[in-house]
Amino acid sequence: MCIFKGEGFNDYMNQLRFYIYIVLAIFSNACDDAKQNVTVVSPTPAPVVILVSPPFAGTIFLDPNIITKDDPTSFKSLIATGQGSRLMFDRRVNNWTTVNAFLFLVTFDDGLSTEVQVNPEFITSELAQVEAQKYAVEIGRLPKSLRKNVETVWIHKGVQPFGGENKNILIHIGQADLYVRDGILEETLVHEASHTSLDATHAASSGWVDAQRKDPTFISTYARDNPTREDLAETFLLYLAVTHRKDRISSALEKTVTATIPNRINYLNSQSWDLHPFK
Numbered sequence: 001m002c003i004f005k006g007e008g009f010n011d012y013m014n015q016l017r018f019y020i021y022i023v024l025a026i027f028s029n030a031c032d033d034a035k036q037n038v039t040v041v042s043p044t045p046a047p048v049v050i051l052v053s054p055p056f057a058g059t060i061f062l063d064p065n066i067i068t069k070d071d072p073t074s075f076k077s078l079i080a081t082g083q084g085s086r087l088m089f090d091r092r093v094n095n096w097t098t099v100n101a102f103l104f105l106v107t108f109d110d111g112l113s114t115e116v117q118v119n120p121e122f123i124t125s126e127l128a129q130v131e132a133q134k135y136a137v138e139i140g141r142l143p144k145s146l147r148k149n150v151e152t153v154w155i156h157k158g159v160q161p162f163g164g165e166n167k168n169i170l171i172h173i174g175q176a177d178l179y180v181r182d183g184i185l186e187e188t189l190v191h192e193a194s195h196t197s198l199d200a201t202h203a204a205s206s207g208w209v210d211a212q213r214k215d216p217t218f219i220s221t222y223a224r225d226n227p228t229r230e231d232l233a234e235t236f237l238l239y240l241a242v243t244h245r246k247d248r249i250s251s252a253l254e255k256t257v258t259a260t261i262p263n264r265i266n267y268l269n270s271q272s273w274d275l276h277p278f279k
């Protein structure tokens, strides 16, 4: 649409090219889809560039090195406390189920503790303990602020998504094996524990909502499509990455995150987290 003529039009086009260049330069390393992210609106008095599409589909698989199995864990001890009736959610039946779970009391070195409840399908306490110990050590790598509301952990067989609600982390070990293969078990646990420990306080807070409004777009389409449920969990992992793991991630990832969600990062930076043993 040509509504400008003469020099004014050329100035407009030059300004337009400049803005598009800046945005494409920021996102050129992010993904090929970045060029779809640019829309220009409001031609007068100056073009305003809006990023309409998030740069990623999801965030847990963007970098496997944000937390690894070689990072320190706050895991301190595990004690088998027998079997007991527990109500657990099982994604294989997509429902709540009451089982006679194998129970383990796990303590961390910073005063936190959690009860790991293992589905009796693992048959023996010894086999259940292997699983409980494995995931307790991994959960122990998470920052204390993410573990503080994790009162229980559920462990089932099956290849089903993890969960982070109900003051709990839900684990299906078939899915966990896939995450281990891809090096993102720890990153996924950060996402789930963000739900467990941060959503209630922060996901609807005025500061967070204000940051959502000010930022160009969401960091992922998963966050965009579930803005009240997934945005904080999708973001917190990358906040940890750009703030405390810059030496482990690519500069392209860092630039994309800081250009896409600067206000969310500022909001998270303004909180006083206890990141032990992560940092």
Ligand SMILES: [Zn+2]
Binding pocket: 191, 192, 195, 229, 230, 233
């Ligand atoms: Zn989630």
